[in-house]
Amino acid sequence: MTVRTRFAPSPTGFLHVGGARTALFSYLEARRHGGQFILRVEDTDRERSTQAAVQAILDGMAWLGLEHDEGPFFQTQRFDRYRQVAHELLEAGKAYRCWMSKEELEAMRADQEARGLKPRYNGYWRDRSDTPPAGVTPVIRFKNPLHGEVVVDDRVRGRVIFDNAELDDLIIWRSDDSPTYNFGVVVDDADMRITDVIRGDDHLNNTPRQINIYAALGKPVPRFAHLPMILGPDGAKLSKRHGAVNVLGYREDGFLPQALLNYLVRLGWSHGDQEIFTMVEMQALFSADDVNHSASRFDVEKLRWLNQHYLKTLDPALVVPELRWHLQRAGLDVDSGPQPEDIVIALRERVHTLAEMADKARVWFGPLTGYDEAAVGKHLVAAARAPLQAAHAALAGVQGWSAAAVHDALNAAAQGLGVGLGKVAQPLRVAITGTQVSPSIDHTVFLAGQAEALRRIDAALAKLPA
RNA sequence: GCUCCCUUCGUCUAGCGGUCAGGACGUGGCCCUCUCAAGGCUAAAACACGAGUUCGAUUCUCGUAGGGAGCGCCA
Numbered sequence: 001m002t003v004r005t006r007f008a009p010s011p012t013g014f015l016h017v018g019g020a021r022t023a024l025f026s027y028l029e030a031r032r033h034g035g036q037f038i039l040r041v042e043d044t045d046r047e048r049s050t051q052a053a054v055q056a057i058l059d060g061m062a063w064l065g066l067e068h069d070e071g072p073f074f075q076t077q078r079f080d081r082y083r084q085v086a087h088e089l090l091e092a093g094k095a096y097r098c099w100m101s102k103e104e105l106e107a108m109r110a111d112q113e114a115r116g117l118k119p120r121y122n123g124y125w126r127d128r129s130d131t132p133p134a135g136v137t138p139v140i141r142f143k144n145p146l147h148g149e150v151v152v153d154d155r156v157r158g159r160v161i162f163d164n165a166e167l168d169d170l171i172i173w174r175s176d177d178s179p180t181y182n183f184g185v186v187v188d189d190a191d192m193r194i195t196d197v198i199r200g201d202d203h204l205n206n207t208p209r210q211i212n213i214y215a216a217l218g219k220p221v222p223r224f225a226h227l228p229m230i231l232g233p234d235g236a237k238l239s240k241r242h243g244a245v246n247v248l249g250y251r252e253d254g255f256l257p258q259a260l261l262n263y264l265v266r267l268g269w270s271h272g273d274q275e276i277f278t279m280v281e282m283q284a285l286f287s288a289d290d291v292n293h294s295a296s297r298f299d300v301e302k303l304r305w306l307n308q309h310y311l312k313t314l315d316p317a318l319v320v321p322e323l324r325w326h327l328q329r330a331g332l333d334v335d336s337g338p339q340p341e342d343i344v345i346a347l348r349e350r351v352h353t354l355a356e357m358a359d360k361a362r363v364w365f366g367p368l369t370g371y372d373e374a375a376v377g378k379h380l381v382a383a384a385r386a387p388l389q390a391a392h393a394a395l396a397g398v399q400g401w402s403a404a405a406v407h408d409a410l411n412a413a414a415q416g417l418g419v420g421l422g423k424v425a426q427p428l429r430v431a432i433t434g435t436q437v438s439p440s441i442d443h444t445v446f447l448a449g450q451a452e453a454l455r456r457i458d459a460a461l462a463k464l465p466a
Numbered sequence: 467g468c469u470c471c472c473u474u475c476g477u478c479u480a481g482c483g484g485u486c487a488g489g490a491c492g493u494g495g496c497c498c499u500c501u502c503a504a505g506g507c508u509a510a511a512a513c514a515c516g517a518g519u520u521c522g523a524u525u526c527u528c529g530u531a532g533g534g535a536g537c538g539c540c541a
Contacts, residue, residue, distance in 0.1 A: 009541090012540090012541080042541060044541080045540060045541065048541090105538090109537095109538095113467070115467090116467045117468070118467075118468040118469070118537055119467095119538095120537070139539055157470095157472095160470070161470095162469075163469085166468080166470090167537095168537090171539055173539085174539040175539060176539070178539085180538090180539070180540085184541095201472090201534090201535070202541095203535095203541090204470065204535075204536080205470060205535065205536040206536075206541095208470095226471085229535080235534095263478095266478065267478070269479095270478085273480065274489090275479095275489080293473090294472050294534095295472070295533085296479090299476095299477050299478065299491070299492085301477080302477075302491040305490090306491090349503055349504040349505090350502065350503045410500090421500050424500080425501075429500075435501090436502085437503090439501095439503085440500070440503095442500095
């Protein structure tokens with residue numbers, strides 16, 4: 001039997017990092033077995049679902065590269081199917097109409113809670129043939145078995161047993177003529193022949209009810225894998241207050257999809273001591289059977305480390321498209337500056353994110369905007385005149401402008417003066433960037449371009465005290 | 467309140483009855499060095515607690531404590 005998994009977000013917001021990990025795990029499980037990964041949008045809540053959210057989720061998935069094989073399917077387009085199944089259940093006596101009003105329900109629950117009981121529907125209309133009250137549109141409830149237990153053989157949690165006596169008759173069809181979540185998922189997962197349901201562990205408690213519905217429908221029950229939550233750094237539920245929760249927010253913050261994916265795959269899953277996984281390795285090694293039991297916290301520092309790892313090791317050409325996106329966002333005219341690929345090479349060991357990279361690349365776009373006072377005071381001093389002049393002369397003579405050529409020219413200049421490279425590099429660094437910190441001096445000068453570099457040296461020379 | 471789940475360094479985790487409890491991020495130190503980084507070496511840092519099972523428990527069982535989820539005509 002081929003493995004079929006699905007990711008089923010509800011379009012009420014952006015693609016959350018927790019959702020992204022669920023999607024990743026489902027995707028990997030399918031890929032590992034050469035099966036299918038299905039995307040289904042659970043938009044039965046018409047109040048909260050929006051088209052913008054659907055698009056945001058699609059965009060997030062696309063940026064991560066989690067491609068689905070089937071879908072996206074929309075539950076709102078399958079209402080006829082749910083209605084048909086609900087009526088089958090009704091006719092088979094496995095479901096029934098319930099005329100209890102919301103007010104009565106609320107009063108009942110309040111009373112139960114007051115008595116320390118678990119609030120639940122009491123089954124009033126389960127076997128009743130009274131004339132229904134006027135003015136109430138009924139809902140349809142599922143007849144949950146009264147006795148016995150439901151066993152969930154979870155791939156993550158192991159065997160979890162629920163007592164049917166704890167479960168009440170859940171609503172499968174609302175009075176506004178729409179299906180409920182617990183009903184829709186079962187019909188969909190059965191119709192779409194999902195073999196492995198991988199989802200957050202907030203659904204573990206729903207699982208026995210769903211298994212009972214599968215049984216009533218005479219459908220095979222899929223395997224379940226309930227993933228532990230991802231919490232914020234402080235152990236509280238992950239929220240905006242902790243930083244980005246939206247996957248595309250991580251893009252804006254300068255992370256590469258490879259890094260985010262790698263970070264996410266190690267949250268709750270591991271393969272020995274291995275930290276770095278290519279997508280191919282993830283697909284070959286991941287198994288829902290190996291997922292941890294406990295919740296994990298989101299640690300941006302480790303994500304940053306991974307991001308730099310990918311910046312350093314990925315072919316720069318692969319990083320360029322993302323960098324261009326960030327340069328534009330930073331308001332820079334990409335085509336007026338140095339080659340983005342050269343920027344990547346110069347800065348990838350010095351930044352953790354592309355947002356930082358774009359920001360640091362500013363000095364090579366347009367004219368120098370200003371000098372750091374401390375840097376000027378320390379390095380643009382009288383003693384810097386000779387080194388700067390020598391550098392100017394050496395750089396002016398460079399044929400075939402490149403980082404290597406600049407490197408040779410500056411070394412020769414330093415040697416000619418009988419000083420270490422540092423004596424030339426620091427004043428030159430201030431001349432080129434206006435600051436004391438930048439990539440290695442050869443790249444710093446190279447990226448400025450020959451004409452601009454010479455211009456900046458002249459400007460620095462003019463600032464020197466007599 | 468009831469039901470269910472969880473518990474190894476600050477964080478992510480390895481471990482699957484006998485280990486100096488391993489790795490990674492972060493942190494400290496040293497080295498390298500044109501600044502900043504990167505890199506190399508190195509240090510500190512954990513089995514929540516209590517019973518039991520066993521020759522022996524981080525590992526198995528049961529409690530306790532502490533977290534979390536669910537108990538909707540939300541998903």
